[in-house]
Amino acid sequence: MINLTDLNPMQRLAVENTEGPLLVLAGAGSGKTRVLTYRVARLMENGVPAWKILAITFTNKAAREMKDRVLQLAGPEAEECWISTFHACCSRILRRDIEKLGYKRSFTIYDEDDRMTVLKQCLKALQMDEKQFPPKALRAVISDAKNKLLTPEEWFQQSDRSFRDRKTLEAFQRYETVLKENNALDFDDLLVKTLQLLADNPPVLEYYRDKFSYILVDEYQDTNAAQYELVKLLASQSRNLCVVGDDDQSIYGWRGADIRNILYFEKDFPDARVVKLEQNYRSTGNILDAANQVIAHNAGRKEKALWTEAEEGERVALYRALDERDEATFIAQMAEKLIRGGERPGEIAVLYRTNAQSRVLEEAFVRLGTPYRVYGGLKFYDRKEVKDLIAYMRVLANPDDDVSCRRVINEPRRSIGESTVDALAAYAAENGISLLAAAMAPEDAGLSSRARAAVSGFGELMLSLTEQLYESAPDRFLEEIIQQTGYVKALEEARDDESMNRIENIHELQGAVAEFMRLNPEGTVQDFLENVALVTDIDGMEESRGAVTLMTLHSAKGLEFDCVFLAGMEDGIFPLSRAMDEPEQLEEERRLCYVGITRARKRLFLSCAAQRLLYNSRSCNPPSQFISEIPPRLIQGAVARGAGPMRIAPAPGQGMRTSWRGAPEPTRAYNPREARSYGRDEGPYNPRAARVTEDSRPRDAAAPKKPDLSSIPGLRKGFGGPPDREVASVNLFRVGDRVSHRIFGEGTVVELSGEGAGQKVRVRFEGKGEKLFAANAAPLTKIR
DNA sequence: GGTCTGCAGCTTTTT
DNA sequence: GCTGCAGACC
Numbered sequence: 110m111i112n113l114t115d116l117n118p119m120q121r122l123a124v125e126n127t128e129g130p131l132l133v134l135a136g137a138g139s140g141k142t143r144v145l146t147y148r149v150a151r152l153m154e155n156g157v158p159a160w161k162i163l164a165i166t167f168t169n170k171a172a173r174e175m176k177d178r179v180l181q182l183a184g185p186e187a188e189e190c191w192i193s194t195f196h197a198c199c200s201r202i203l204r205r206d207i208e209k210l211g212y213k214r215s216f217t218i219y220d221e222d223d224r225m226t227v228l229k230q231c232l233k234a235l236q237m238d239e240k241q242f243p244p245k246a247l248r249a250v251i252s253d254a255k256n257k258l259l260t261p262e263e264w265f266q267q268s269d270r271s272f273r274d275r276k277t278l279e280a281f282q283r284y285e286t287v288l289k290e291n292n293a294l295d296f297d298d299l300l301v302k303t304l305q306l307l308a309d310n311p312p313v314l315e316y317y318r319d320k321f322s323y324i325l326v327d328e329y330q331d332t333n334a335a336q337y338e339l340v341k342l343l344a345s346q347s348r349n350l351c352v353v354g355d356d357d358q359s360i361y362g363w364r365g366a367d368i369r370n371i372l373y374f375e376k377d378f379p380d381a382r383v384v385k386l387e388q389n390y391r392s393t394g395n396i397l398d399a400a401n402q403v404i405a406h407n408a409g410r411k412e413k414a415l416w417t418e419a420e421e422g423e424r425v426a427l428y429r430a431l432d433e434r435d436e437a438t439f440i441a442q443m444a445e446k447l448i449r450g451g452e453r454p455g456e457i458a459v460l461y462r463t464n465a466q467s468r469v470l471e472e473a474f475v476r477l478g479t480p481y482r483v484y485g486g487l488k489f490y491d492r493k494e495v496k497d498l499i500a501y502m503r504v505l506a507n508p509d510d511d512v513s514c515r516r517v518i519n520e521p522r523r524s525i526g527e528s529t530v531d532a533l534a535a536y537a538a539e540n541g542i543s544l545l546a547a548a549m550a551p552e553d554a555g556l557s558s559r560a561r562a563a564v565s566g567f568g569e570l571m572l573s574l575t576e577q578l579y580e581s582a583p584d585r586f587l588e589e590i591i592q593q594t595g596y597v598k599a600l601e602e603a604r605d606d607e608s609m610n611r612i613e614n615i616h617e618l619q620g621a622v623a624e625f626m627r628l629n630p631e632g633t634v635q636d637f638l639e640n641v642a643l644v645t646d647i648d649g650m651e652e653s654r655g656a657v658t659l660m661t662l663h664s665a666k667g668l669e670f671d672c673v674f675l676a677g678m679e680d681g682i683f684p685l686s687r688a689m690d691e692p693e694q695l696e697e698e699r700r701l702c703y704v705g706i707t708r709a710r711k712r713l714f715l716s717c718a719a720q721r722l723l724y725n726s727r728s729c730n731p732p733s734q735f736i737s738e739i740p741p742r743l744i745q746g747a748v749a750r751g752a753g754p755m756r757i758a759p760a761p762g763q764g765m766r767t768s769w770r771g772a773p774e775p776t777r778a779y780n781p782r783e784a785r786s787y788g789r790d791e792g793p794y795n796p797r798a799a800r801v802t803e804d805s806r807p808r809d810a811a812a813p814k815k816p817d818l819s820s821i822p823g824l825r826k827g828f829g830g831p832p833d834r835e836v837a838s839v840n841l842f843r844v845g846d847r848v849s850h851r852i853f854g855e856g857t858v859v860e861l862s863g864e865g866a867g868q869k870v871r872v873r874f875e876g877k878g879e880k881l882f883a884a885n886a887a888p889l890t891k892i893r
Numbered sequence: 894g895g896t897c898t899g900c901a902g903c904t905t906t907t908t
Numbered sequence: 909g910c911t912g913c914a915g916a917c918c
Contacts, residue, residue: 168908196908221907296908363906463905468909485907519895526895560894643908663906685905701906723904 111150111182116143123351123384124148127155127323130344130378132371133353136415137400137707138391138669141353145325146175148351149190150182152323159189163321163343167328169194169644171667175327191321195336196296197643199303202317203294204639209310210302215507215635217293218642222491223512224248224295231283237276251281255297256333256365258304261285292509300335307342314342322347328667329354329374333365341377350378356411357404360663360701362693372411389415389707391669393422396713399739400706406738407696424745426714427736433466433677433721437473440674440716444657445479447672447712454480455654456671460662460705462683465723466676467659480656485664490641494600494611495618499641501590504545505571505578506634511537511544518548518567521599525567529560545571570594583637584622591615662705673709675702678717679730702735715744848872 113121120140123133124147135141145164153159166172172193179187191198204214219227228244228251254264261281268274288295294302307314324344326332329352332340344350352374359368375381389397397417404410430436444457459470467483474481489495497520500513507513511534519525530544536554537547547554549568551561570593577589591597597615600608625637632640658670662683677683684698706713715736720729736744846858860871 194908299908360906361908364908465904522896524895528894557894661906687905697906 111147111154113147116140116147117388119384119386119388120144120147123353123386124151126382126384127152127157128349130348130374130381131351132329132374132378132381132383133351133386134371134383134411134413135353135355135386136389136413137355137358137704138389138397139386139415140388140390141327141355141386142171142175142178144386145327145353146178146182148325149175149179149187149192153183153186157323159183159186160191161320161322162190162325163198163323164190164192164325165195165198165327165340166192167194167331168667169197171327172197194643195332195339196299199299199339200639200643202303203299203306206306206310206313207302209313210306212289212294212302213292213507213509215292217291217503217507217510217513218299218639219288219291219293219295219512220642221248221296222496223293224251226512226515227284227287227291228280231280231287235276235279235283237280242276242280247277247280247284250277251284252295252297253365254281255295255301256335258301258334258338290509291511292507293512297335300333300339304335304339304342307339317343318346323349324351326350326352327354328358330356330359330368330371331361331366332370333361333367335365337367337370348378355413357407357413357700358666358704360666360697360704362697372409385413387413387415389417389419391710392417392707393419393711395421395424395743396706396709396711399425399713399743400703402740402743403699403706403735403738404703407699423712425739425743426712426745428714428716429732430716430718431720433469433718433723434473436676436716436718436721437469438476440470440676440714441473441477441479443714444474444672444674445477448479448657452671453654454657457674458658458660458665458668458670458672458708459674459676460660460665460708461676462662462685462701463677464661466682470659470676474657474659481659482656484658484660489614489617489621492611492614494596494614498587498590498596498615498618499638501574501594502583502586502634502638505574505590506638508545508575509543514544514548517594518544518564521594521596523567524563525560529556529564532556532560533564578634581634582626583632583634584619584626586634587619587622662701665708666704669708669710671710672712672714673705674714674716675705676716677721678715678733678736679721680733681728681730682721682723683733683735699735699738702733 113124116124117140120143123131123144127148133141133144135144149162149164152162164172164175166175176187176190176192179190179192191201193201200218203212203216207214207216225244225248228247229239232239232242232244232247250264254261259267261278264281265274265278268277288298307317321343324340324347326340331354340350340352352371354371356368356371359366359371362368375383392400394417397415397419401415428436428439430439440459444454444459447457448454461467461470464485471481471483490499497517500516504510504513504517515530515534518530533547533551533554533556534544536551537544540547545568548564549572551564551568554561554564556564574590574593577586581589597612600612600615622637625632625640629636629640662675675683680686680689683702684695688694688698717730717732717736720727844858844861847855848858849855856872858870859873
């Protein structure tokens with residue numbers, strides 16, 4: 110029996126009104142997730158079978174969290190609920206019935222990179238110039254059209270129908286054809302094809318309508334036309350549809366999300382009940398006040414006033430930095446101070462508008478030795494070596510996938526050059542077979558004898574791996590691929606730092622597969638690939654309690670932290686300059702700011718820089734207009750807007766002063782010469798390696814005066830490995846030391862070579878042979 | 894025909 | 909600071 114007394118009257122209303130359409134307007138921090146989970150539990154308590162419940166969330170992380178909480182409330186039966194993202198839900202529906210649309214069930218899901226590859230291929234075939242028709246722009250047009258449920262032809266009809274549009278149409282059509290030939294769907298197709306499947310196949314629609322008699326949709330303000338139609342289609346029979354959202358947190362307009370979906374819900378369902386959750390349980394009074402004041406500048410909102418019983422708390426701190434480095438130093442030092450004051454690193458977040466801003470921040474954290482973790486940017490699955498191995502798995506699972514086939518046909522190098530591949534592809538096209546099929550039987554493809562031999566070798570390899578596919582679990586299969594293709598062997602032979610790094614990433618991939626198998630013991634290769642396509646790095650978040658979080662504002666949606674820094678609060682950065690002249694876009698930026706502010710429970714820090722180096726040029730930006738939308742009474746050391754590049758000292762006797770007097774090292778006065786030479790004497794710092802850094806120091810280590818980045822220990826996070834693991838400084842290794850490695854287990858250091866950043870450690874592992882590591886990157890723990 | 898090296902251009906947010 | 913491309917080299 111679930112306990113409804115845990116809920117306030119409004120939350121309770123939202124939970125108990127299980128029948129008919131319901132709109133829950135849930136302000137930030139108002140207990141939205143609680144309502145959703147209790148509602149599912151309540152339904153089950155009322156006798157609704159779990160398998161009749163569909164709950165849709167925006168991220169996989171949110172889905173998993175919700176599932177966990179529902180399981181706690183309602184017991185193991187809840188396992189049968191469908192709780193997933195739109196994309197995962199669609200993928201599941203399509204895996205069952207996509208053959209009705211003329212695809213095979215083994216279809217591949219193409220990511221943005223694959224889309225670009227296909228588009229470039231299309232442009233080439235149509236002899237269109239990439240300069241004239243930038244693939245990125247085409248991708249945007251196509252994605253936009255699909256999100257609006259337009260076919261290429263319909264898109265053209267509503268365009269200007271210029272010559273340009275006509276050419277774009279051709280590329281669009283060809284893109285669709287190529288995807289189909291490759292038995293592949295892009296992200297947007299997952300929604301579009303599901304809709305098509307349901308619309309064209311009444312029995313299938315009936316099945317799902319009947320199955321999902323209760324539907325819940327989270328973050329409804331971020332649904333696009335396709336998602337909206339899908340929900341309507343599925344829910345129109347039972348009408349038991351509960352949507353939860355906050356129009357003030359709609360931040361995905363650029364991705365086709367239509368805020369009107371939530372604003373007009375009551376028009377779509379005139380009998381809908383509306384429940385507003387306005388009590389905020391998350392933030393202090395001052396933080397909430399600041400958020401309310403900022404968002405009040407937007408027009409056309411749903412009437413809503415968030416309030417809290419919490420105390421006022423501290424005021425919002427504002428730091429006006431000289432430049433981006435000064436800002437980053439301030440943030441890192443303040444974070445360090447908070448940690449010393451007892452705050453857990455995982456309760457601190459630094460949020461910024463664009464991924465490009467993360468680098469300077471990272472450098473500052475590295476310099477202070479403060480543990481941090483960057484989310485987004487270059488994703489794990491975007492790394493070349495990881496993509497290559499995934500591409501092997503993909504083409505073996507879906508032999509029609511020419512894009513993946515092309516990717517791996519000469520990786521590692523097997524002397525199959527571009528012209529050979531082109532000839533082979535032409536031969537495949539003539540005979541209506543896939544590239545892989547052609548490679549397996551290249552005798553009549555008209556290749557030179559040398560080329561034919563190389564291709565045959567590849568074909569035989571793939572044939573042998575195909576046989577493995579049906580016999581092996583994902584981990585074993587990946588192992589076979591690595592062995593038979595000689596991928597790692599080729600890297601080992603290269604012997605440079607980069608290759609060692611790549612080998613490490615491959616081990617992380619193996620770790621990821623192992624973790625997947627732990628969670629899905631029955632999972633197939635196909636299931637794993639699906640997981641890879643639909644799961645992002647952000648989803649693995651909870652594993653990093655021991656590190657400060659660095660991420661974009663968009664990624665932070667749905668998360669909360671005790672202390673939040675909003676960095677780069679400058680006009681031109683946030684709001685972005687391209688959004689400043691467009692009222693609608695400016696409002697979306699403002700909502701993003703609202704999302705950022707409301708992530709904070711206890712403390713909020715805003716910072717801006719008088720000048721900054723971004724996109725290769727130095728620019729001077731005034732403080733963000735959003736800062737001036739917060740009343741000065743809520744700000745510590747408040748400053749007038751446009752007060753010039755001087756740093757504003759904190760007002761006397763106010764918290765700001767005390768809070769940063771104790772920082773490890775006072776921020777230095779600005780010195781242009783010094784600013785120019787910054788970063789020069791720091792050695793071969795590799796931010797790419799640092800991206801996967803976590804918990805990068807022993808907790809009690811003092812911040813080094815003169816930073817030597819090559820000695821920063823433990824430059825890797827074990828993918829899916831245990832959290833908060835501390836790694837000893839590798840530069841202290843000596844021959845004979847006993848060390849431990851996450852994948853290889855325990856071993857002994859047998860050789861040290863190279864100097865500084867190029868230093869290598871050779872370790873002999875029991876039963877696993879010898880491995881060579883880059884000393885500054887190896888995840889080796891010294892054991893006594 | 895294949896591979897390697899050096900240089901230019903580009904960077905909003907993501908399921 | 910990474911990717912893509914052109915040109916040189918094998």
